[in-house]
Amino acid sequence: MDWKKFLNYRDIRFWLILLALVRLYAITLPPLEHQHPWRQTDGLMIARNFVEVDANIMYPRVDIAGEKTGITGSEFPLLNYLIYLVSAVFGYEHWYGRLIVLIVSTLGSFFFYKAIRIHFNETVAFNATLLLTCSFWFSYSRKIFPDCFSAGLCLMALYFVLSYLEGGKPYKLILYLLFASLGCLTKISSTLLLSVLIVPIGFMAYSNIRKIWVIAASVVVLAFTTGWYFVWVPHLNATYGYGDHFTSGCPLFSMGWEEIKANYKGVLRSMYIIPMKYTGLVALLCSLIYVLWKRRWIVFSLFIIPYVCFLVIILKTGKSIMIDQYYVLCVIPCIAFIAGYALSEIRNRWIMYLFLLAVIGENLGDQIYDFRAHKMNAPFANLESIVDTYSKRDDLFVINSAPHCPTVMYFAHRRGWTVMPDKLRDAAFMSDVKAKGCKFVLVCKEMFRENFDVVLDLPMLYESDAFRIYALSDGATVATGDHQSK
Structure with a gap:
């Protein structure tokens, strides 16, 4: 390796490794930062259950399915299974x-650079890759999400398939099939990254035989993805009786459109400000104007095809993008590409670097706060040791952390139900869960910056500024110890 070149600030590897090292800061902190701890703990539940219950990758299971097994439909749990494999060696x-996620997304950024270099110059690839890495990806590529992980795999696949079309080496087609299958299975929305293949397959002068092989491999990828999401996931939901974990958005596109119209300001902000902030939006708009003015139709196509696919996804998910802002992660590569291309057309390199620095500076400055546990979530970190004082690992809990929010249950390291606070006042519901084996009630006093506190007429075992624990079952006894109620 030419180390002098590698350490050159013009070498993209220097920047990718530097930015990865920055993101190693506080990497061991629990997933309790401000943005989306629920989504991270949702995946971690599945990984931990691979470690503790059953390591069959075809049967992911969660801890918030009440008395049921917890087996449920989900995204293909590749990331979760990799966590399990590492845990099998080093402990969970x-x-x-x-x-x-950080390793795979960083590799994905590098292959994004290499893919662009096949058809464009190094400046385009350099600009686009820096914009991608410093965008909304910067903080989310170290979160325990499948989104950047999946997108990274698909960007690797994109490089290998373009390289195959160029050189015809069969092993690169096999690598495309492998990485594209794993990427699309892990997150179905990442398939939009591969939609750009319409351009080289339909409009570039490659060997027809190679195009046919790429189409055939893509059909296999589509078959795997369709089989998992539209055959296996419904089967798991129907067989094991818990279908609330994985949803596909609004049942009808018209419903999604109505939600978007009613919440258009929040939706537009999530779609256009969140990805690369305000300077990034200006860069995108200027880039689109420039590319259309210059009639660079190939460049425009490489942006607009995946972006239209993204708009279809948003139409299906409706207003969810306002809360689940990570939906935009899969479309940022095409935004970064067209912005990187337009920046490369600026003749004065100092002006180009100034614009690049402005976008990067705003993005990094807006995300650095996410590298710490949020004070509202901090009490969850020690919850397991508190709960262990009063209960056994297999005891069932009902927690008022809101439906489908597993964070509290994950850190309690228990199984059971997660509900809205009012449910705890519903005598019929409480009687039902008690009959199903629930022994304890854990009340969170605050969730999502809202007052969730509920005072129940039950024996209280523990109270702190953040929680109360009540005994629901007659078999649950007040324990003694350091965490006794005050």
Whole structure:
């Protein structure tokens, strides 16, 4: 390796490694930062259950399915299974997921650079890759999410398939099939990244035989993805009786459109400000104007095809993008590409670097706060040791952390139900869960910056500024110890 070149600030590898090292800061902290701890703990539940219950990758299971087994439909749990494999060697730790996502997303950024270099110059690839890495990706590529992980795999696949079309080496087609299958299975929305293949397959002068092989491999990828999401996931939901974990958005596009119209300001902000902030939006608009003015139709096509696919996804998910802002992660590569291309057309390199620095500076400055546990979530970190004082690992709990929010249940390291606070006042519901074996009630006093506190007429075992624990079952007894109620 030419180390002098490698350490050159013009070498993209220098920047990718530097930015990865920055993101190693506080990498071992629990997933309790401000943005989306629920989504991270949702995946970690599945990984931990691979470690503790059953390591069959075809049967992911969660801890918030009440008395049921917890087996349910989900995204293909590749990331979760990699956490399990590392845990099998070193013992379970949640931060393994952060490190895996960071490594794969960084490699994805590098292959994004290499893919662009096949058809464009180094400046385009350099600009686009820096914009991608410093965009909304910067903080989310160290979160335990499948989104950047999946997109990274698909960007690797994109490089290998373009390289195959160029050189015809069969092993690169096999690598495309492998990485594209794993990427699309892990997150179905990442398929939009591969939609750009319409351009080289339909409009570039490659060997027809190679095009046919790429189409055939893509059909296999589509078959795997369709089989998992539209055959296996419904089967798991129907067989094991818990279908609330994985949803596909609004049942009808018209419903999604109505939600978007009613919440258009929040939706537009999530779609256009969140990805690369205000300077990034200006860069995108200027880039589109420039590319259309210059009639660079190939460049425009490489942006607009995946972006239209993204708009279809948003139409299906409706207003969810306002809360689940990570939906935009899969479309950022095409935004970064067209912005990187337009910046490369600026003749004065100092002006180009100034614009690049402005976008990067705003993005990094807006995300650095996410590298710490949020004070509202901090009490969850020690919850397991508190709960262990009063209950056994297999005891069922009902927690008022809101439906489908597993964070509290994950850190309690228990199974059971997660509900809205009012449910705890519903005598019929409480009687039902008690009959199903629930022994304890854990009341969170605050969730999502809202007052969730509920005072129940039950024996109280523990109270702190953040929680109360009540005994629901007659078999639950007040324990003695350091965490006794005050």
